[in-house]
Amino acid sequence: MTDQRQIVQQDWVDADDQPQHSPDETVARVLSVMGEPPADLETTAPVVTRRGRRTGLVGEVRLEDGGTARLDDLVPDDLPFGYHVLVTDAGVERRLVVSPGRCWVPPEQRWGWAVQLYAARSTHSAGVGDLADLRTLREWTESLGGGFLVVNPLHAVAPVLPLETSPYLPATRRFRNPVYLHVDEPPAVPVVGIDRDAAWTHTLRVLRARFDERADDDLFDAWRAEQGRALEEFATWMVLAADHGADWHDWPEPLHDPRGDAVRRLADERADEVTFQAWLQWLLSEQLRAATGDLTVIQDLPIGVSGGGADAWAWQGVMADGITVGCPPDALNSVGQDWGSPPFVPWRLRAADYEPFVQSVRATIAGAGGLRIDHVMGLFRLWWIPDGGGPQEGCYVRYPADDLLDIVCLESHRAQAVVVGEDLGTVEDGVAEALAERGILSYRVLWFEDDDPAAWLPGSLATVTTHDLPTVTGLWNGSDVDDQLESSDMAEDDVRAGREELLGRLRRDGLATGAGGQEAVAAAYAQLGRAPSLLLSFSLEDAVGEQRRPNVPGTTERDNWRVPLPVPVDELADHPGPTALLRAAGVTITPAGG
Template identity: 35%
Template sequence: MTHRLLRDWTDAQGRPQRVADEVLAAIRDRLGDDDPPDTPFLSADAGRPIALPAGVGGTAELLFEDGGRATHAIGADGTLPALDRPGYHRLLAGGRDYTLALAPRRCPAPPARAWGAAVQIPALRDETPDAFGDAGTLARAAARFAPLGAQALAISPTHALFPAAPARISPYSPSTRLFHNVLLADPSLIGVALPPPPALAPAPDLIDWQRAIPERIAALRGAYAQAGDAARAAATAWRRQRGPMLEAHARFDALHARFGGDGWRDWPAAFHDAGGPAVIRFAAQEEDEVAFFAFLQWLADLSLATAQRTAREGMAIGLIADVAVGMAADGSHAWSAPDEVLRGLTIGAPPDPLGPQGQNWGITALDPRALERGGFQPFIDTLRAAFAHAGGVRIDHALGLERLWVISEGADASQGAYLTMPGDHLRRIVAIEAQRAGGIVIAEDLGTIPPGLRAALADRCMMGMRVLPFERTADGAFVDPEEWDASAVAMTGTHDTPTVAGWWTGRDLDWARRLGRDLSDDRAADRAALWRALGGDGAPPEEVPLDAILAHVARAPGALAIVPVEDMLGLEEQPNLPGTIDEHPNWRRRLPAATDALLARRAVVRRARLLTSERPG
């Protein structure tokens, strides 16, 4: 399969759209040659006949990854008989050596009628004042949610960010998805305590990342200096095991600490080539600095592993990790493996009701041609990094398993086109990796979704998302939750939507006014519609009927329901406001108190019991 740009597509309102010739030409110019990759990669489903490329006949020899072998005659229809051995195997046929990715029919399913909470790790607090929450804070939070009946704790991406660029804090614009955010590392696991904040001052309600990140990196340098022989030996062994990918990322972070800027494009030209002589000399001369950043990756990995182990002591699923759809074009992955990513292009979303101007996320993604040429290894590695310390993953913008809205760098978000992805291969690889990890899969399927994709995801037990504000009929009525999609996760909201309390009180409209956005929303009518859906009589109350709304969503037929912690607490502010950078304090809000204290509140305990009575897991 080669990549293909779609000239014609259908928008979220079902209206046909056509991409202008000049837009297609600009994107094709950045994609470069469209030579079909000569890729000996096949995928198939366990228990079904295996289709081979046209013209391949005779016999085929299979070398299974566990060491077994088998020989099969190729049928007249060009297929091999069905096999039930999921994994990555070698297939020798027609004089060629193929990789065969044989997928289980479905991903693991969650326990029936379970519920979980969603949290932003930096927002979490302990009793001791700190600048932001880390993996240690997460572990302690998981230990507190479990007794309330939660079977899962969904978190935003833990992907590696930019320690040398404190302004770059969005977890959905990572430097690489192959490693973790070192700011989450918990030095207490190696017997080193972080220094307390100055004078034990109360932690602010908004995280001051510009100050907090340099302070935390300085503290982690102290932890590295104090690390004992056992910790250093474990970190060294882990570094060797991770090989060239970790080495490249550690070099990137060390270079970024030296040269600053937003990313590698701001460095001296000699350092733009990750394999060039300047970088090699730097790594040799600054070995301890590179070793420091490799050590932090080991500690972050250990910290997240500990958090998941703690979560699983009381939860059936534990942590649900999040996989961003792409990575920064000036980050570690694009620097160390430029041939694996789309160059000169960013990804986003076309205009739709949620974003009338379209969305340009300013990030790049894995190139479909490079994926096929490389046997999909970068995608496999991305999934393994996410599943490593989680009982499931949420795939952000799961449309990317089928197609991506690509935009020429510098162009408006509406001036894009859909680039097809090798969807069958990608979904089968997800199923293989999910089965190996024993983890569930949530596929974020909001926005403009082509016909058939939701069904294809559901067939694989890749659960979609049904979010209360969006489950409405054409006339504005709220759909009864019992009629929601049984193959999807039920949610009151996401990190990108208003909280329940914020929506009811119109806090999101206050922000819209402040930002000069469209205020066509008739919130009074919407509140009345939701109140009717809840079974209420008369005019809706001024006070947020939070318990009734949580009970309402919990009735959905899907196996899993997830409630943001902000909705359990009745908070009005949301973690992120899409389409803003500095205008709204995105990814900076902290919860109002330590997790222990918050979850002990009478109203929160009551809501947790309400969820557990409907969803005992």
């Protein structure tokens, strides 16, 4: 039996290479929450392996496709990749995951836009950018010769007003947010700015009417049957959340058990409502497919979910109670961060055959061809923060990284999807090597790199900034400093010192002090264009001169995740900024098929 104290890392090294020691009381609380695994876990937990590796196991393999094979310790070279069941000669059944050990990667360098979809409104949008706007972005990108888009997480939140604004605190990582559904009927009153509540209210009204008038649809029925229990549980949770609130802990006690009699009776009584929620997910799947076409759309996998949400309800006992995850103080935020999501307990995730992780990765990749893993270091270790403590009072808990990474490789291989690991912040030794071995692209950000982009590794996605960092214009004119000081508790000296550090990188090629914002953008992307990185990601905010970043980490008063692009997406083709940015980066505009 694994001693749980071995996976709690009390001594660690921070982002400034300084040794740190987490409080004894934190460690004690974390160990209490984790509990002890059953004595037989090591003989029943899933085996994640590769062809040609020894397993120490002998038995019959029931293959995923219905066939059978024999395992005699060494995994044979012809054993199919996939999720199988091993029945050992001793009669013990274990999940056997055979991974290729490497992700799919594009054959040549590509460039694309990074965009917050909710912010990418068109002149016809109803409060947020939607999947029709994503299609407009895709077609425009293809017209310029771009090869991908990077978008924010599109996962569902509770259907309760006000809707959760952060894409990184969803109710689920397996199903999508209906607020992104496009409906042809415009709202009676035009919506100003980003207004998720108005968008959802309007979309819900239109789609409810269409659902009530719809004829039987064999395609929907077949799709629903393929999704199985996961979809039914989620759809039921959405109905319950609309009735009782966004946090299942606050529901009547009999409804806490997703497989209990009370929930089954309610699902039967409200079958039409459950079907409606399932139907919305089918529409999302269909609209996403139409929006992406043949272009790779890299969707973001958040590090976690809301503790009161659908996934936490479905996987009670697998997630830790009384714990949230975040990160210790680093260059991004000098006071640390608490992201509000409960973590998986490592041994409980193994006991669940890794199924919660498998479903989350697979669902996020589905229909788009790319995956960005937010805070990929969380597959190695996570910063656990006990309730009542601050981000500085946490400790690291280690995860079975080899297994989790090889599962990512398997899902990437199956979907032919590129995978990017967001490895910013406090990164321990060995992470970069483990990602590179598996073809998971690293994340290189100009604001964080001392080396010239020409020296960056090819196995990476290169960008100037991220949703949590300043736009070029906001950094250059100083407005981002004002924004941070008005909305966060960060010390002014830290904020101003951080700006000077980033300005030093922006001026690497000799940008004049009196240059304008457009010149600053050109200077940044001229540097980025030198990177040999496999993917070059260009911020749409920078392309149109937006000053405000989408999110200032650690703030609650600011309008995070509600900053619209200043240019409607159906007018981007007429805006000079995007083509100027591409020229600065050295991109030759070559439309697809041209």
